[in-house]
Amino acid sequence: MDSKAAPHKRIVSILQKLDGTLLAYTYCVFAGGTAIALQMKDFRLSTDISFLCSSQEGYRQLRGLVSQHSMTGLSALFEENVAQLRMTRADAYGIRAILEVEGHVHLC
Template sequence: MTGYRRPEHQAVAVLLDRLDAAVLEAGACRFGGGTAIVLALGEYRVSADVDFLCASTEGYRFLRQRIFDGGFGSLFRAPVTLPRGHRADQYGLRALIEIDGRPVKFEIVREARIDLDPPDARLCGCPVLSTADQYAEKLLANADRGADKAVAWRDAIDLGMLIQHLGPVPDAAVTKAVGAYGPSVLAALSRVHETLDLPDNRRHARDRLGMTGEDLDRAVDALGTDLRRLTGG
């Protein structure tokens, strides 16, 4: 039904289809994170969480009020099971959603670092981050956690796949990310690229993310090529 081959992604697609897209648009939400990229670019790795972003004060207020009035299920147009309830705070709205017996982490993140452009595409009926914002969010995510081996450098790898499929990092994305975090975002990306040059680290990323060696090599190579352009190296 979903067209995706990995079971994790099939569950994600079912969850996305059950969301009320009109409510998401009213709340200025965009589907983002690694899962949106992975689903759009051929399932090159496993990514099983569903992350939306909201950079609008009015939109986030609307979503908080809707959940307060109607429960977390009011974000959906079909019934869903929440085995642990939900959490809502200043940073986001979170719940574990059970889809056909498989738990899927769902979150709407309150994005306060950058403004988000209007969506320019949909995936499973849901509005998706603009292309430039996908790059920008990955630059920021890599700066946040690129030094953590536990996440297998996935943000830099996702950037490499974006570059391979869609082209170099847009100037608008660099401007947003540097405006939020400073030039360290590019230095952090260079460090992770150097880390991924080591065979043991590349094997770790491949195994942890469920990638083929060929896909990983292409992503790292594309990242390196664009890094030289970005840094003048």
């Protein structure tokens, strides 16, 4: 197995657990270097997960949902459980969390 394939498979498993309807409603899409790496057939290793929200109101809604849930803040964005290693941080610049999948850490 390619050394980049395993981490990218874990990222895909995280993405599949997200509430796609909620993300679409808030105009939030998977973006950044990892999204490009996956689209370009794993041309480089990337282990963080970034999203772009093209609507201020949509981002406000996501930030509000996450803020209501404290330690499990990102759980509001998922349809399935994902292990979260620290409290979610949400502010005007982003929503940040550390997730664990199959014993590996991923930054969101």
